[in-house]
Amino acid sequence: MSGYAHPEVLVSTDWVQENLGKPGIKLIEVDVDTKAYEAGHIPGAVGFNWQTQLQDGVRRDILGKEEFETLLSQSGVSNGDTIVLYGDNNNWFAAYAFWLFKMYGHKDVRLMNGGRVKWLNENDKQMTADVTKVSPTRYTASAPDLSLRARIQDVLGALDAKNTNLVDVRSPDEFTGKVIAPPGMSETAQRGGHIPGAKSVPWATAVAPDGTFKSVEELKAIYLQNAGVDGGKPTIAYCRIGERSSHTWFALKYLLGLENVRNYDGSWTEYGSMVGLPIEK
Amino acid sequence: MNRALQVFDDILQTLPGTENPTPLVRLNRTGSTDAFPLWAKLEWFNPFGSVKDRAASFMIRELEKKGVLNGKRGVVEPTSGNTGLSLAAICAARGYPMRAIVPNKIPLEKKVLLKIAGAYLDVVNDELCPSPSGGDGSINMAKTYAKAQADRWVLPNQYENEANVLAHYHGTGPEIWNQTEGRVTHLFVSLGTCGTVTGCSRFLKERNPKVKVVAVQPTEGHDVPGLRNLGQLEVSKLFDPALIDDVLEVDFELAYERAAEIARKEGLLAGPSSGLILEGARRIVQRDAAGVGVLIFPDNVFKYVSNMSKHLPELLEGTSA
Numbered sequence: 001m002s003g004y005a006h007p008e009v010l011v012s013t014d015w016v017q018e019n020l021g022k023p024g025i026k027l028i029e030v031d032v033d034t035k036a037y038e039a040g041h042i043p044g045a046v047g048f049n050w051q052t053q054l055q056d057g058v059r060r061d062i063l064g065k066e067e068f069e070t071l072l073s074q075s076g077v078s079n080g081d082t083i084v085l086y087g088d089n090n091n092w093f094a095a096y097a098f099w100l101f102k103m104y105g106h107k108d109v110r111l112m113n114g115g116r117v118k119w120l121n122e123n124d125k126q127m128t129a130d131v132t133k134v135s136p137t138r139y140t141a142s143a144p145d146l147s148l149r150a151r152i153q154d155v156l157g158a159l160d161a162k163n164t165n166l167v168d169v170r171s172p173d174e175f176t177g178k179v180i181a182p183p184g185m186s187e188t189a190q191r192g193g194h195i196p197g198a199k200s201v202p203w204a205t206a207v208a209p210d211g212t213f214k215s216v217e218e219l220k221a222i223y224l225q226n227a228g229v230d231g232g233k234p235t236i237a238y239c240r241i242g243e244r245s246s247h248t249w250f251a252l253k254y255l256l257g258l259e260n261v262r263n264y265d266g267s268w269t270e271y272g273s274m275v276g277l278p279i280e281k
Numbered sequence: 282m283n284r285a286l287q288v289f290d291d292i293l294q295t296l297p298g299t300e301n302p303t304p305l306v307r308l309n310r311t312g313s314t315d316a317f318p319l320w321a322k323l324e325w326f327n328p329f330g331s332v333k334d335r336a337a338s339f340m341i342r343e344l345e346k347k348g349v350l351n352g353k354r355g356v357v358e359p360t361s362g363n364t365g366l367s368l369a370a371i372c373a374a375r376g377y378p379m380r381a382i383v384p385n386k387i388p389l390e391k392k393v394l395l396k397i398a399g400a401y402l403d404v405v406n407d408e409l410c411p412s413p414s415g416g417d418g419s420i421n422m423a424k425t426y427a428k429a430q431a432d433r434w435v436l437p438n439q440y441e442n443e444a445n446v447l448a449h450y451h452g453t454g455p456e457i458w459n460q461t462e463g464r465v466t467h468l469f470v471s472l473g474t475c476g477t478v479t480g481c482s483r484f485l486k487e488r489n490p491k492v493k494v495v496a497v498q499p500t501e502g503h504d505v506p507g508l509r510n511l512g513q514l515e516v517s518k519l520f521d522p523a524l525i526d527d528v529l530e531v532d533f534e535l536a537y538e539r540a541a542e543i544a545r546k547e548g549l550l551a552g553p554s555s556g557l558i559l560e561g562a563r564r565i566v567q568r569d570a571a572g573v574g575v576l577i578f579p580d581n582v583f584k585y586v587s588n589m590s591k592h593l594p595e596l597l598e599g600t601s602a
Binding site for chain 2: 035116126128185
């Protein structure tokens, strides 16, 4: 892991194994497939459901500050805890939760490198379906750090000013507009295509065959040299609903160390449904 | 049990083997020539309707020998439907629980059949967005149950289980050898877990190294349940390229057209994977001109009414008043 700009935010499956059950370390599983946690999880981990627990229950928005505090208090998380997030699909929604934790000012939050599938396929790692017992806490969050989040007006401003890298992390078929969403996904948009000027770097480009992040040299080659992301400019990553782009946001901000990276959580389901906005195919 | 009178003590006694082979039926109007007759091995004559009964019964027998199955501890298996249905029915006959993990894209008929046979059903999205290591969602979900709830679930794992190969080495392969009286020159199969191709090929090539084994695979992005093309085969540990002489790639839409053709010209109600295999066999008849071909027809068409209608939309014309 050496060479990453912030290696402290990434832990290995072995590190998690060695630290299982230690006070002050809390494991949280967040999956795309919301049934996966119930089928089995790392002993001691609590599970968050991205559909019902990480979004505002009424309007389309991230979880509000008070709801975030309630969720973490009920999950037994204290402000001083080390949070280790992991999940399926190479940490898509674990990275999304990481982004939320950072926005609400949690100091020590980390991703388990390789995610759920790496743990699952290692013979020395245990899983359980037992319900994790938690002692409720009183968690207090900071006001959200909106410098980590891009809204539609930020994207439009970036289009006008032409001073921002736009990174589209969806599959090539979504980028070209051949499909609007991957098969089986219910969140979609009115139109297919991509934001003008966006560079196509599918999220999985950042991932090695074992599910862990590629080396810093490989990531530099992918984003900075090949895709032409200018490290001196602000960057906005987007996908369809903001979870795959959280994964890339994490790689750009914490592994490559780019200063100004935002995750556009409205992503294509917002942009591709707006009236009158320019689209490239 | 009285095999001559077809009287059995339980359904599992009807499973095939050299004493009770599945039928081998000559194809008369869809591609046989005098010099190169084609014979279809009708695997839907297995008791639960597909070739997968063979692998499922061998895998269950092996787990029974180990003494790991009982009324509270059953099997969990990733499946595109047929293996799941075989396992569910065998488990039902034996009194074991069964949990099938299936990809969302399999036909509704198979999902409902699994529930009819008493299986717990988990549907997973396998194709969210290409991932280098996320692997196969249904396999990972099945592994999760087996790892986290080992007191309740055992994973036979047809993709890695040697019993899947042995079922064909001891069953399908010898049956074909006997039924053709050793005259078989070409075996035509599709690829999924690769248990059929590996087991049959191993047996037939031991008897006659000149037997050619031809694997017919659908084009990429295909929609033929149960099959994998070479790009998807990494998951199967039973795939042994040394046992396959030719790999033919066939446009997957032809699977559906040929399945309808087999039904209409032969009276054989074969499923789409059989259609794909027939198309491959025809190409080899053209190329090699002489031989005796055996085609494994994995299952019949009843489970594929919705898929057939999707790919041959004219089937729906005139179906309502």
